Amino acid sequence: MDLSDVHQALRGRGFKLERSTPLPIYSGTLSAGKTSVRVRLYIQDKTLVSLPWIQLLGRPENFPKACAHISSDGFLCYIGRDQAYLPRDRLGAGVLGCLALAEKLIIKIIDNKTLEDTRDEFPVYWDGLDVLLDIPFSIKPGLHKNACIVELPKTDNREEIIWILGEDNSSFAERYKPWGAKDLFSNVLLRIVDIKSPLGALPLNWPPRNLKFLSLWLASIDNDARNGVLESIKDAFRAKSNNVFILVRAINTSCAIFLDLKLVRKLLKSSSPDRFMRAVIKAHAVNVQVTRLTPIPSDPESWINRNLIGDRTNLSGKNIALIGCGAVGGFLSDLLAKQGAGFLGGRLVLIDHDRLSVGNLGRHYLGFGQVGEFKANALERELAGKYPEINLSSSTTRLRETSSIKHYDLIIDATGNQGLSQFLSEIKISTGLPPIIYSWVSGAGCGAQAYLMDGDTNACLHCLDHATPGSSFSLMRVGYELNYKHLGSCGEWLVPFSVPAAIHAAGLAAELAVAWAGGKPNPTLRSILIDYDAGKVVKPISPKKRALCPICNTKP
Incomplete structure (x- = not known):
């Protein structure tokens, strides 16, 4: 490859060619404020796909003892690996740009502004x-x-x-x-x-x-x-x-x-x-x-907090019940654990009476090896095998009454079962339950939604009316047709939807759970549209209960 453009650019910068084979090496001086620093520049490969190496020829006296971005043999990490590339039509100018970055780094080192960078x-x-x-x-x-x-x-x-x-x-x-x-x-x-x-x-x-x-x-x-x-x-x-x-x-x-x-x-x-x-x-x-x-x-506290930004919190220390370990709940259980559920004094309970079938494999977190097992038990074993110290349990008893879940800090309903979800919504209004996050796939994968129901002014699921195509909070347009498979049989009927739809629903619920834990749950209804032909956009909102809702108005 012709490196004449690079050679001319470096010579114009006052650099001299020390060696041309097998790969070119140049030496010259960088100016960092009032400090002049002798360096050596190495061309790593003749294709110049990789950025050149720059090495200090001696350590300046005004360098602090603790320096980031400089190795013990003087090589400068002036930019992260694969963070930039040389422009193919201006290779010489690109190499000069690398020298400029090195000069900026040296100034930063001399000013002792790289201390934070030394951690990594x-x-x-x-x-x-x-x-x-x-x-x-x-x-x-x-x-x-x-x-x-x-x-x-x-x-x-x-x-x-x-x-x-x-x-x-x-x-x-x-x-x-x-x-x-x-x-x-x-x-x-x-x-x-x-x-x-x-x-x-x-x-x-x-x-x-x-x-x-x-x-x-x-x-x-x-x-x-x-x-x-x-x-x-x-x-x-x-x-x-x-x-x-x-x-x-x-x-x-x-x-x-x-x-x-x-x-x-x-x-x-x-x-x-x-x-x-x-x-x-x-x-x-x-x-x-x-x-x-x-x-x-x-330790759990370290890896849970590693990916949190700013004042974001996590789910550690909370007692959380996840109802439904199907397509949405399977992925959601893992997301909850990654965000701290079941750690540092908290507890995560998985509730589902259903077993994993072959028909579930196309969109479930679990795989063929767990076919025939209770989903809740299999997920418990899977998560316990991934995360040391997690406080986790499972229940395969069908949820028919709510006394067993009243003592949790947060309930998450990922069943997608309208009957059960509406029942939980009514019980929360009439006799009281902890905050509930509902997570579901809309229609046959039209989109995904999650909703936090907490407080006297929040809409109930009947107010939300999200399952009716064309309604305000539904992702489905008017006239949306919901196609079932095997609906007329006594076997395993299903609503077909894609794996990404389930993952989106799980992600929305996980984000909403963290927002709840941090005391900033709004907007309480969050949506993702997948089918742009048959669906419509629902903007993030915190819906309030309707004045004439027959469910909300039954509260004594």
Whole structure:
């Protein structure tokens, strides 16, 4: 490929060609405010599908200790992978644009404005073995004597082993056995150290491979971090342990270290923890191997909140009953769990008396392996196999009265059964029930809707009249024909609709549930139109009860 345009552009920028084969390398100077920085530019491939690499030739003195977007060998991450591409008709200008981005990044680094970015980037420089932390962030710093670690071994589909660290809990290892976890360490010493300085990579002796360089690195960042390591060595002496696990929580990110003290414990015959620690640091620090670990929070609170934006809340701590585990309810059950239902003191109950049939397979969350099983039971087992610690149960009893669901915080009706839904609506008005979210597919997949009924002024389902084509809140136009299959038979009749329709209905209900939990449920009626030929748009709205509604007016 002709790279003359790139060559001319770089020469015009004052860059010199250092090497032309096998791939071109240039060197030159970037200007970042009052700072001039020598760099090297690498063309990764002659097609220029990939952006060029840019490497600092020396670390400027005014760079802060903790820097994001710069590797230990000086390569700049001036833009995320695959976030941009070079314009094919102006490759030279595109490469100059990369240099401009690098200059902006250097200015940002010098101004110490990349601290927040180091949280996600530090693990790349740390280059540690992943360890999942199934412990709450609220756990206090200090020594924890009875932590435990289980290991997920390599498999055909998992290239690396994974460690999982948990608190002292007899059921911890048992919880992860369905995924092939094995006990690795029990009653392991865990010292948690909190520091007020940011963690960052160093230009030399990085990443640390033994206790000597680990100690030097931590001392350059925060003495509390180094002191935490020293205390952990004394912890091991007191407990007569060969291993100790250290978790350092900084203001920007975290790192973890596993120290193997077996060799020095054999070599040293110290009489006190302090003498043992000083002897290790003074004469044997290079002999203590450091296993670097990248802590990844995997406790429910962490992964539930990870995808929340701003002040959005989740469903943890709530007691939720999901009635109906069919096409909509199956997908909805998984969405509810992902949003916190059944965690952190909450409970999720699945209610459905129906069994999964072959006819359900085309649009259900469950698959062929669960045919013949109760849908609620199969979903309970499926979710329990995906989410450790979920508080989940199922019921296969047909719902004929409401006393069993009155104590929940939220009821979700995903049955699509008009008779049951209308019954629940009437009971809520007459004798009272918790807030109810109804979720359904309109017609034969014309669209999907979800509605929250809560409060004395909300419309009931009779007010809503969503099943009548042409009505205000119906997605179906006047004259919409609802086609059934096998309606005249005693067998399994059905209303045909697409899988996306069920997923849309589940998604609307899940969003409405989170909005309810956050105290901002409006609009309470939410709709998605799928069939634009036979349907009509229903705008988001919070419908009020009709003055002449015969159901609403029966309330004593």
